[in-house]
Amino acid sequence: xxxxxxxxxxxxxxxxxxxxxxxxxxxxxxxxxxxxxxxxxxxxxxxxxxxxxxxxxxxxxxxxxxxxxxxxxxxxxxxxxxxxxxxxxxxxxxxxxxxxxxxxxxxxxxxxxxxxxxxxxxxxxxxxxxxxxxxxxxxxxxxxxxxxxxxxxxxxxxxxxxxxxxxxxxxxxxxxxxxxxxxxxxxxxxxxxxxxxxxxxxxxxxxxxxxxxxxxxxxxxxxxxxxxxxxxxxxxxxxxxxxxxxxxxxxxxxxxxxxxxxxxxxxxxxxxxxxxxxxxxxxxxxxxxxxxxxxxxxxxxxxxxxxxxxxxxxxxxxxxxxxxxxxxxxxxxxxxxxxxxxxxxxxxxxxxx
Numbered sequence: 001x002x003x004x005x006x007x008x009x010x011x012x013x014x015x016x017x018x019x020x021x022x023x024x025x026x027x028x029x030x031x032x033x034x035x036x037x038x039x040x041x042x043x044x045x046x047x048x049x050x051x052x053x054x055x056x057x058x059x060x061x062x063x064x065x066x067x068x069x070x071x072x073x074x075x076x077x078x079x080x081x082x083x084x085x086x087x088x089x090x091x092x093x094x095x096x097x098x099x100x101x102x103x104x105x106x107x108x109x110x111x112x113x114x115x116x117x118x119x120x121x122x123x124x125x126x127x128x129x130x131x132x133x134x135x136x137x138x139x140x141x142x143x144x145x146x147x148x149x150x151x152x153x154x155x156x157x158x159x160x161x162x163x164x165x166x167x168x169x170x171x172x173x174x175x176x177x178x179x180x181x182x183x184x185x186x187x188x189x190x191x192x193x194x195x196x197x198x199x200x201x202x203x204x205x206x207x208x209x210x211x212x213x214x215x216x217x218x219x220x221x222x223x224x225x226x227x228x229x230x231x232x233x234x235x236x237x238x239x240x241x242x243x244x245x246x247x248x249x250x251x252x253x254x255x256x257x258x259x260x261x262x263x264x265x266x267x268x269x270x271x272x273x274x275x276x277x278x279x280x281x282x283x284x285x286x287x288x289x290x291x292x293x294x295x296x297x298x299x300x301x302x303x304x305x306x307x308x309x310x311x312x313x314x315x316x317x318x319x320x321x322x323x324x325x326x327x328x329x330x331x332x333x334x335x336x337x338x339x340x341x342x343x344x345x346x347x348x349x350x351x352x353x
Contacts, residue, residue, distance in 0.1 A: 003109065007119040008069055009035060009047045017051065020123060024108040026061040029054040039132065040233055042322045043080040044068050044089075044247075048126060064126040065108060070118040073323040077118055082321075084169065085249040087117040091169050092248045100225060101153035101290075103241045124246075130239025133232030135331050138338075139266050141275040146243040147235060147262050148283045154245075155224040155255025156290030164225065164252050172251065178216050182209065182313070185320040193319075196333050201340040204349070205316065208309055211352045215309065222295055222303065226253025229314070231265045233331070256300050257307035259283055264339040265311040272342065280304055306351040311339030 003020050006012060017030040032052040039046040050064050070086055071077045080086050090112040097104055105125040112120035133139060139147075158164055165171075172178070186209055194202060208215065227234070227250055234247040259280060263272050284300045312335070319332040343349070 003111065005111070005113075005119070006121055007113075009045070009067065012049070012067065017049070020109045021061060024123075027057065027059075028061045029057045038066065040135075040327065042073075042076050042318075042325070042328060043071055043085050045071055048128075062108070062126065064128065066105075066124045066126050068122040068124065070120065071323075076322045079321045081118050083249070084117070084172075086120050087112065087114070087169055088249040088251075089247070090117075090120050090122060092250055093122065096167075096170075096225065096250070097248075100157050102150055103153075103244050105236075105244055105246060125240075127236045127239045127241075127244055130236035130241070130244060133235040133237060133266070135231060135233045135265065136327075136334055138268060138271070138334075139232055141271065141279070143232075143237060143243075144263065144267060144275060145279055145282070146237070147230070147232075147266075148259055148279045149286060150243055150245060151227075151230065151255065151258055151262070152283050152286035152289070154227060154258070156287050156292060158225045159255075159287070159290060159292050159295075160223060164223070170225075170250065170252050178313075178317075179213050181317050181321075182212050182216075186316055188320055189316045193329075193333060193336070197336065197340075200344060201337060204340045204344060205312065205336075207349055208312070208343075211349070214352050215306075220252075220254055222254065222256075222299065223252050224255050225250055226255065226258050228253060228258070228261075230258040230262045231311075231335075232262075254303050254307055255283075255287070256280070256303035257310055260304045260307040260342070261310040261314075264308050264342040265314075265335045266338075268338060269341045269345065272338075273345070277301075302351065305346040305348050308343040308346050308348045309339065311335045312343065315339070 001019060001023055003023055004016060006016050014030040014032060017033060018028055021028045030051050031054050034050045036048045037045060038048050047067050048064055049067060053061065070080055090110050093107045093110055105127055107124055109123040229247065236244040236246060263276050280300060284297050315332040315335040
């Protein structure tokens with residue numbers, strides 16, 4: 001059965017929903033639906049569909065589901081294409097997800113036009129009543145422990161797997177030069193936000209700029225699948241699972257880097273400092289369950305420290321290439337402050353010498 005193209009919430013119809021669900025194994029006929037935007041994404045838009053079935057056709061079929069489409073904002077949409085986020089998310093679920101040990105939403109259907117990757121749709125399990133993590137509020141040590149425990153199941157199964165380097169779409173986009181992006185966007189970031197940042201954080205941004213190529217081009221000795229944007233807004237807590245990881249645009253990276261990114265963007269310094277070493281120790285121990293016995297805790301801690309700039313780098317670059325919003329500004333400032341504080345406290349610049 002062929003599912004017609006449908007790459008916008010405006011194109012969804014009862015017939016399309018019926019055909020799509022039939023490919024997922026449900027004998028259904030959708031007669032009507034309502035839809036509601038959910039989430040806080042800036043590159044994509046998530047819509048919850050509440051379905052009304054014909055009598056006798058809803059047995060076992062989902063009453064609600066979530067469809068993800070490209071952003072309607074032209075700037076954010078162009079960014080999603082340029083950095084391959086749309087392509088990576090769909091192909092992650094189609095080709096890579098089953099090789100990891102991570103809790104994900106069930107995918108009912110996915111489609112993408114490879115030549116025009118903003119033409120895509122992901123149809124996913126509605127995780128309600130799960131609650132999305134709140135990047136601005138941060139989290140406590142219990143939620144951080146859940147996130148780092150789940151992270152071991154991302155990093156462990158494909159640890160130093162050479163086959164990852166044969167997957168073309170996992171590589172950075174040929175259209176994206178991180179050093180060039182940093183150099184072109186960092187001055188505008190400082191001009192826009194300098195009044196909201198402490199002097200020591202502005203100094204760190206400038207010092208990192210002097211060392212950016214050394215940071216970005218450093219060869220990873222311990223590589224694996226990395227989520228890349230492993231933060232609270234991309235996690236759902238409760239509902240069918242204790243934690244579910246969403247919004248995937250993965251790459252080849254550092255597992256400890258994902259851990260540093262999460263801790264530096266999701267917790268203020270006092271809370272993070274009180275639990276980070278214990279949580280990283282547990283993460284490191286969990287890696288051993290995947291047969292990883294040549295990676296010491298000292299290696300893990302050094303990787304964690306050296307990647308503590310991740311949240312700051314994401315904030316500088318992303319804030320300047322997506323649609324500017326009030327919540328976006330607040331989120332990027334929070335990420336910058338927390339990540340900069342972590343890098344300073346862990347003396348991360350010294351590792352770039």
